[in-house]
Amino acid sequence: MRSIQRQLTVKVVAASIALSLAAGIALFLAVRWALIAHEDHALLNEAQAITGMVHRIPNGKLEFEFTPANLPDFQSARSAGFLQIRQTDGTVLARSPSLRDPVNFTPPPSTSHVHWNVTLGPNRPGRAVQFEFIPEYDDDGLPIDNVRPSSWPPEKPLIMWLARDRAPLHETLNIVATWLIATTTAFALLTTLAVALTVRRGLHPLRQFSVNLSEIDVNSLDESLPLEGLPEELEPIARRTNELLARLNAAFRRERRFTADVAHELRTPVAELRSLAEVALKWPDGPQTGGDYRDVLAIARQMERLIVTLLGLARAQADRITPAREAIELCATLRSTFEPLKAVAQQRQLTLRWELPEHAVITSDTAIVQSIARNLVENAVEYTTPGGRVQIIVEKGAGRITLIITNETSSLTSADVTHLFEPFWRKDAARVASNHTGVGLALVAAYAKLTNAHIQATQPARDLLRIAVTWLGA
Amino acid sequence: MRVLLIEDSERLQRSIGAGLRKAGYAVDIAGNGNEGLWHAQGTPYDVIILDLMLPGLDGLSVLSQLREAGKTTHVLILTARDTIDDRVRGLQSGADDYLIKPFAFDELLARVQALLRRAHGVKQPSIIIGSLKIDLSGRTVSRDNVSIDLAPREFALLEYLALRQGSVVSRTQIESHIYDSQAEPSSNVVDAAIYALRKRIDPPGAASFIQTRRGMGYILKPFEPQ
Numbered sequence: 141m142r143s144i145q146r147q148l149t150v151k152v153v154a155a156s157i158a159l160s161l162a163a164g165i166a167l168f169l170a171v172r173w174a175l176i177a178h179e180d181h182a183l184l185n186e187a188q189a190i191t192g193m194v195h196r197i198p199n200g201k202l203e204f205e206f207t208p209a210n211l212p213d214f215q216s217a218r219s220a221g222f223l224q225i226r227q228t229d230g231t232v233l234a235r236s237p238s239l240r241d242p243v244n245f246t247p248p249p250s251t252s253h254v255h256w257n258v259t260l261g262p263n264r265p266g267r268a269v270q271f272e273f274i275p276e277y278d279d280d281g282l283p284i285d286n287v288r289p290s291s292w293p294p295e296k297p298l299i300m301w302l303a304r305d306r307a308p309l310h311e312t313l314n315i316v317a318t319w320l321i322a323t324t325t326a327f328a329l330l331t332t333l334a335v336a337l338t339v340r341r342g343l344h345p346l347r348q349f350s351v352n353l354s355e356i357d358v359n360s361l362d363e364s365l366p367l368e369g370l371p372e373e374l375e376p377i378a379r380r381t382n383e384l385l386a387r388l389n390a391a392f393r394r395e396r397r398f399t400a401d402v403a404h405e406l407r408t409p410v411a412e413l414r415s416l417a418e419v420a421l422k423w424p425d426g427p428q429t430g431g432d433y434r435d436v437l438a439i440a441r442q443m444e445r446l447i448v449t450l451l452g453l454a455r456a457q458a459d460r461i462t463p464a465r466e467a468i469e470l471c472a473t474l475r476s477t478f479e480p481l482k483a484v485a486q487q488r489q490l491t492l493r494w495e496l497p498e499h500a501v502i503t504s505d506t507a508i509v510q511s512i513a514r515n516l517v518e519n520a521v522e523y524t525t526p527g528g529r530v531q532i533i534v535e536k537g538a539g540r541i542t543l544i545i546t547n548e549t550s551s552l553t554s555a556d557v558t559h560l561f562e563p564f565w566r567k568d569a570a571r572v573a574s575n576h577t578g579v580g581l582a583l584v585a586a587y588a589k590l591t592n593a594h595i596q597a598t599q600p601a602r603d604l605l606r607i608a609v610t611w612l613g614a
Numbered sequence: 615m616r617v618l619l620i621e622d623s624e625r626l627q628r629s630i631g632a633g634l635r636k637a638g639y640a641v642d643i644a645g646n647g648n649e650g651l652w653h654a655q656g657t658p659y660d661v662i663i664l665d666l667m668l669p670g671l672d673g674l675s676v677l678s679q680l681r682e683a684g685k686t687t688h689v690l691i692l693t694a695r696d697t698i699d700d701r702v703r704g705l706q707s708g709a710d711d712y713l714i715k716p717f718a719f720d721e722l723l724a725r726v727q728a729l730l731r732r733a734h735g736v737k738q739p740s741i742i743i744g745s746l747k748i749d750l751s752g753r754t755v756s757r758d759n760v761s762i763d764l765a766p767r768e769f770a771l772l773e774y775l776a777l778r779q780g781s782v783v784s785r786t787q788i789e790s791h792i793y794d795s796q797a798e799p800s801s802n803v804v805d806a807a808i809y810a811l812r813k814r815i816d817p818p819g820a821a822s823f824i825q826t827r828r829g830m831g832y833i834l835k836p837f838e839p840q
């Protein structure tokens with residue numbers, strides 16, 4: 141698994157080491173260049189100084205004052221200095237005793253003065269300079285006022301090759317390189333340690349964030365991650381996580397409430413069934429009445445209705461139903477839906493007002509439309525105030541057909557209307573309406589969504605509930 | 615023993631009511647909270663079985679109002695609400711027991727019997743009066759280890775007298791605890807019931823376990839041979 145801490149540490153340490161190596165190399169090259177430049181400059185100065193030891197005397201000959209006292213470093217092969225004076229035609233005029241093998245003293249193309257590397261012997265590198273000069277006349281050889289007569293032939297320049305052993309320079313460079321390597325290595329080690337500690341400390345809020353998150357489980361989803369003290373990089377993540385936790389919590393609560401509601405809806409019929417059976421078994425000689433069997437049948441039907449409705453709701457909400465596209469006569473569906481409820485409506489002394497067009501054909505799934513119509517009409521008939529009015533209207537508009545069911549009710553508030561389509565929501569906390577599962581309107585809403593119909597519940601007046609379902613493209 | 619069942623499910627009213635009656639209890643039934651409170655305040659029930667989710671007045675409100683009115687009748691809550699919060703709230707509101715639906719009828723019966731014993735300060739499941747042994751749990755009676763068959767209402771009468779053994783119990787008390795609102799006892803129904811019970815439990819030719827206190831009522835006490 142990838143570790144941010146490890147990756148950050150490795151990358152920062154690698155970058156630091158690469159940068160320090162580059163800096164060390166650059167520094168070494170700069171020092172080397174500076175030392176060589178300094179040596180070249182010193183070599184040139186020395187060459188210029190040596191020119192003062194070469195004089196031309198009145199007879200035109202040259203005089204070299206290369207005595208051991210003047211050139212102590214040029215006396216043997218082990219000496220550090222090497223010197224050769226030659227003419228432009230290559231004739232060697234003088235050389236230091238230290239220079240025994242002039243072949244190794246190969247100069248570059250001629251210029252006024254230039255430096256180059258030479259080999260002064262086995263494993264003995266050196267640095268040389270070529271310097272052109274015209275020797276001065278000896279004071280005694282010049283005419284009056286030390287002015288050279290113009291009638292004299294022009295002077296030919298002489299070339300001096302001066303070389304020095306580079307061992308001291310190499311030693312210095314070796315010391316510099318050793319220090320640089322040691323410094324870079326120490327820097328790399330310290331950098332690794334410092335980076336590891338810094339990254340570890342820098343990632344502490346992330347670890348704490350992880351600990352806080354791991355402490356939240358299914359039973360503590362109502363908790364949220366603390367935002368105080370979080371670095372600004374983590375704060376948006378914590379906020380998004382808290383929002384996600386809130387959504388999860390709401391979903392879990394919905395799920396738990398739904399499960400509890402289902403269990404609760406089943407508790408009473410199961411209790412009825414069990415109590416009925418146990419009493420009958422405990423006193424088997426007692427009279428078994430038709431009422432007992434009717435109770436058992438009614439309980440079975442009630443539980444069956446609940447299960448069927450719940451399955452329908454689950455399938456609709458999970459989009460596991462593929463609705464058909466059929467032409468459905470909505471008005472005929474409504475009339476046939478009301479037929480079995482006519483007796484209940486009469487018993488409850490309801491006044492029904494129908495406003496149906498001659499034809500209202502919608503394109504949808506027949507079973508789904510029948511379920512929507514049955515649930516809405518049943519609810520209106522059963523929940524309307526006794527003696528109240530129910531209005532069933534079908535409106536045809538441009539490309540749409542709307543079913544509007546309005547009924548009188550004395551118990552609903554505007555706040556209740558927002559809960560109407562929630563599963564198991566009932567105005568009556570006692571859930572005494574045993575003919576209803578409490579899932580009917582939730583199923584209607586799920587079916588409407590599945591078939592792209594629009595459903596809306598409103599309260600046009602204090603004692604009225606209006607539910608409208610609109611099918612588009614009719 | 616008279617029990618009030620406050621339950622909105624008609625099917626549970628029927629089955630629990632029938633079962634309790636067969637077990638020898640007088641049972642009154644109320645289908646909503648207001649009716650239940652009215653019954654509970656007006657009649658000296660031995661035990662009240664109370665549902666919580668009731669139309670009208672909910673069960674906890676019934677219980678609170680009952681306790682505020684000074685009624686100490688033992689109350690068993692019988693509900694589908696199963697959370698610990700619900701149980702704690704119910705017991706803290708003054709209930710004596712809590713049973714969750716669905717339930718075993720035998721357990722309901724046992725809990726009702728336990729509440730009855732508690733109401734009369736009896737901890738043993740059986741009461742012995744001389745040679746007479748009354749098993750309150752098994753609903754059986756024996757004399758000198760010989761079982762005596764009693765009708766449910768006869769057993770209820772004996773149980774009521776036994777729980778108050780040594781105390782005089784008036785005819786009115788017997789009427790109100792042994793007969794529910796469905797029964798229409800005639801003026802001498804208690805005397806007739808006592809007469810029938812004596813015939814069942816008393817040894818032939820001996821003084822009766824149940825003695826009459828003229829103008830006051832009846833008292834159940836151990837048989838003392840002359």
